[in-house]
Amino acid sequence: MATTITIKNLTKHFGKVVAVNNVSLDIKAGAFLTLLGPSGCGKTTLLRCVAGLEDPDGGEIYIGDKLVYSHEKGISVPSGKRDLGLVFQNYALWPHMKVYKNMTFALEVQKLPKEEMQRRVKESLAEVKMEGYEDRYPREMSGGQQQRIALARMLAYRPKVFLMDEPLSNLDARLRMDMRSELKRLHHISGATTIYVTHDQIEALTMSTTIAVMREGVLQQLDTPDRVYHYPANLFVADFIGNPKVNLLDGVITSENTIDLGSFKLNTDTNHHTGTVVVGVRPEDIAIASPAVPEAIEFRVYSVLPSGAETTIVARRQNLEITLKVMGISTIKMDDPIWLKFEPRAINVYDKESGNLIVS
């Protein structure tokens, strides 16, 4: 049932701006792929190219075995013939149609029998927990309800591929939480291959099977959420993902397995690399040792920011500033001395010049 999606060397210009730059993606059948990146990185354009709403100017797109776009062959299958569904950021429910008509529009185009349409509408509404809303106009519902109807509208015609363009960004924080788990559940049940666009790393990390991080039209990393989080392929990805942000410390490899960070030396695997590097380490991967243990480095607490379940601590040593995170409310006070221990396993080393991950 589920289908693969293959994108080969896709490129799309808007005037002189390269919105999508030579992107290739292999999406497995049944995957939940998230296109993640800051605004203007080309993720929405890429999605629209897959949807057939935008004509790329280079590359190929396959849905399953079917070639739906090829620049070289001059092929572009119209949107409606690609067997996909799209949920828009602003829902795009037709304001002059009731929920029922909104949902049967595509089914009428497919000329399904009436009973089948009714059955599908009922089923799809049940799937998004909106039973009994058939006779509402979109404006008579809240944003969250409209969002669910937009989903149901897509589910009703059972496309092979689900495309979602920042579907949760217009909802308030709480509703967004609820919808995340609903969406994940929906994907789990339907098993449809999904491409999901967002700039919200939490959405990407919580829902996806695969994340594609993009920047200025270029694919930065294509990996599982776990690997994108723990082994960011370059400094951009490392910096973009994680809250509080990853610690990025400038250093020089002075000898094999030793990096000089200025105020102290870090012993970690350098895998025969030399030169200036950037060390990346997540705030939660730094252990606080008190009392001090031999390899621990002394820092002074600059600021303590408790937020209930966890506490963020900013510590300094000379001109080096490090952010760390501990669970629960910490008893550490501002200006206290603390001893930090860096787990070699959790350290990523990037080449300073290229920004690429060299040791992980």
Place this chain on the structure above:
Amino acid sequence: MTSTALSQPRPSSQLQARSRRFLRWLTAPHVILALIMLAIMFVMVIIPLYRLVATTVTWGASDLPQHPEAVEGELTAYHYIRMLTGRLGSIYTYAPLRHSMTVAVGSTLLALLIGGSLAWLVIRTDLPGRKLINQLAVIPYIMPSWTLAQAWLVLFKNRLTGGTPGVFEFLVGQPPPDWLSYGPVPIIICSALHYYTFFFLFVSAALMSIDSSLEEAGDLMGANRSRILRKITFPLVLPAVLSGVIMTFSKVMGTFGGPNILGTPVNYYVLATMLRGSLGIGDKADAFVLAIVLILFAITTIYINQRLIGTRRSYETIGGRGFMAQLSKLGNIKRLMYVAVIIFQILVIALPLGLLVYSTIMLKDGNYSFSNLTLQHWIGARGTIYNNGEPGVLLNPKIYTTAWNSIRLSLWTAFFTALLGVLLGYAIVKGRGTRLSKLVEQLAYIPYVIPGIAFGAVYIAMFARKLGPFPPLYGTFALLVIVSVAKHLPYSSRSGVSSMMQVGRELEEAAQVAGANAWQRFRRIIFPLTTSGFTSGFLLTFITTMRELSLIILLVTPATQLLASQTMFYTENGNDQMANAVILILIAIVALGNFVIGRFSRGGSLKRGLGM
């Protein structure tokens, strides 16, 4: 060598791919529409303009008798030399041009003064009865533009042109001075009292969108009221004022009715009336030179204005955000101002109508005794000594035919204008940012800067004889529809774009993804969502076409007579009372239309129709 050759697609398949891509672009609905629109506008605007210019720079058949050396169709500057130099130049071109400028500048300034102050009073002061005033202020614009001129004659005419005495002479016992009866002064006053509506609407919208805290800031810093008005309020409404200037100036330059009624009898010609005069003499090329002069002047003025405003944007939407404004207190003069405004409105609405009605129930014009009252001009029998034996207007089959022509023309024009609006809007908005879309938008804007009567002249140039696939349309009803639709193009595109912008492209894309083809998308998504724009555009165009005179005056023939032109022919033949009766019928139809607008279209209003 072979491996590189293999990886490269063969040239033939490359060509095939390129042609496929081109075909796909070409068959995109908005591209097809844009190309169709371009073709339509090419025929409706570009070719006529080209023909107009071409006629003036070549020898025509009518030139041959006097100029044996001339060869028909060959290039010549003869018409320009004739019309722009020497004594003929000063009589035919420069004097009318001077008059046109006088009238246009005068009316624009006076209209600005009236409309601007009225807007300020209504929006920014505690004047009582503001809602009523607001509604009444728009009425003069709904009446045909030459209504006031016609009423002016009833009131102020003197014996200068050998007619009967006006009401003024009857009441005062003295004939009014010539400058008050005919010529620039009455023309300016009558045009201003019609066109002040533009300024009223533009300026009140601008005033409404100004956050009064800007003015309050000035107040706190110790500036007095007049200083705040001059230094803060006025600069903020300046773009709106300039928009009004452009509209009024270009309209007055092209207006035929008022100057023909109040100027022509004393040989005070403006370009518009001279243009028709020289067409009447039969020298088309000479008349077209005048049309070109008129167009160039209108374009220059508008261009200068736009440079002053900076961009064209300022007379698109002037946002009506509606801040709670702090109202200026009028204090002691509140009552006085209220009475003054109401009296003014009665003067410009009720008095002219009253005068017109009164003139139509006088058996003999200028005899103000009770025994002279009659309904002869309304329901009189045929074959009397009055009105050349014509029956009263309500029993006159000619008037019914004419009224039906007017209504038919207005309905067709309204329909095509509204339809083109939706299609233009789609083509422009969907292709936003592409050169094609810009070209369509710019072409649609051209008729805006061509004064009404010159636009009519352009169409004579185009359709007087067979041209390519187009039959000679002169004298046909279709030509009237075409010219009216063409003149409405700027309005079409602007209102079409604004209603299409409200639809939002995702709504169509959602249907596209759902598998709907272009026609299904149009029928089920685009059209239903633009209905309110379509309806208000339709009704509005209906009204403006009903009372349009300058545009069609050159193009009507006895068979295609319209109410508007009929009044003018009655006036020119000295049948003022019949003319006034027909004007009243026209006003009644337009008022009914306006009532329908208010009643049946929620979004539609005169304001919206003016592109606000």
